[in-house]
Amino acid sequence: MSDTYNELLQQFRLQILTAGEAGSSLRIQGGASKSWYGNPEAGDILDTHPYRGVISYEPTELYITARAGTPLCEIEDLLAQHGQMLAFEPPHFGANATIGGMVAAGLSGPRRATHGALRDFVLGVSMMNGKGEFLRFGGQVMKNVAGYDVSRLMAGSLGSLGLLLDITLKVMPRPACETSLTFAMSEQDALHVLNLWAGQALPISASSYHAGRLLVRLSGSESALRLAKQKLGGLELPQMELFWQSLREHQHHFFIPEDGLALLRVSLPSTAPALKIKAKSLIEWGGAQRWLWTHEPIPTLREQVQAMGGHLTQFRYADPTQAIFTPLSAPLLNIHQQLKKSFDPASVFNRGQLFS
Incomplete structure (x- = not known):
């Protein structure tokens, strides 16, 4: 690793340790293309954008490793030159989207139902925890002592567990x-x-x-x-x-904001029947993902969706009086809290963005 990247890592470590000692929080940010997603952010920005570049790419081995600040468009352009792609078809939601933000948000696009979710393609990560320690996981589904596949746990964690540094992804051939x-x-x-x-x-x-x-x-x-x-x-x-x-990319006319309404994402078993509510809807993933604009009360909708085996997220334009994500059950909340305590004991990273 070059001196420039070593210096960046030392800067990240110093910023993390300083925040931990002061009891303050940091907002991990690359391209800020998904900064609206989740609960409101607080704290000073930890900018990952300078930590960028492809580390290794083996088209014949179907994997690529890149630093977290690498623009997602650069990754996709490189893969396209070799007739390959990110099979989970990740949304960018902005020209400055980075591969680190992609993994942290954990979002997948139209191919998800048939090709798998983003987390299914994460082979390994290196990261820095809330103690400023450098950790590496993955490759061959390498697990920590608690039995969790840590590299995949980072997918969708919204930066709450640590600072992503390097990411290795499985890639796939583009269809003929x-x-x-x-x-x-x-x-x-x-x-x-x-x-x-x-x-x-x-x-x-x-x-x-x-x-x-x-x-x-x-x-x-x-x-x-x-x-x-x-x-x-x-x-x-x-x-x-x-x-x-x-x-x-949510540029379809369905996603034009509705005055006073939140854009709701409902995850359901694909076999679930049509929701019996008054709403403007769009359905993806063979019925497993349903987008809604509705005046129906969110708590009532959440109960209906949970009764059908699913969950509801306020994806955009959220009602601040309602939870963004479906509250966790007591056992899941305990697991979440233990993971947070293990990786980020001082709650330095993205405090409150995923859950309070």
């Missing part, structure tokens, strides 16, 4: 061909056919249902797509890359 099919049907019928198709050998890589129209994306070989089109029917829409990108 892609096309999209559209169908006119009701929400209940869309949920039914999506679950029916999920049990069949079909090259579906994304789905979206909104305002009476179901869209599915097919990815694979030319012959696989031809057979799938014959089986599924529908109207073919071959040039839909911008649509799926708009869905991933």
